[in-house]
Amino acid sequence: MSTEQQAEWFEFNQETVEALIEDGSDSSKPHTIEYHFAGNDFDVLEKAAVDAFKAGFEVGDAEELMLDDGGTIFCFDAVVERLLDVELLNADTLKLLVIANKHKVHFDGWGTYFIEQDA
Secondary structure (H helix, E strand, C coil), X not given: CCHHHHHHHHHHHHHHHHHHHXXXXXXXXXXXXXXXXXXXXXXXXXXXXXXXXXXXXXXXXCEEEECCCCCEEEEEEEEEEECCCHHHHHHHHHHHHHXXXXXXXXXXXXXXXXXXXXX
């Protein structure tokens, strides 16, 4: 993993957390963070999923998706409950980038759901 790749993901984490908070997502409550992985080889992707599980993430079942060009790709999510804390997200990102690079699968960032603040 390159330092540039790491810096880009850390910037993504910062910008995403800032946008969620600016939009009013409740930063005092844990959010379900879904980190995304994809790859062409199911067996290789499965090994990455096992490593993500060993690293403390809940791992969803792999799915097969059809691409616009007619090809297929396999993907899974590694899920964890986290506050919108950039340092925690950066630590997760580092762990998962290492796993993605080890297995030569694609790490595709993360997403979460907006959590309404109590009225």
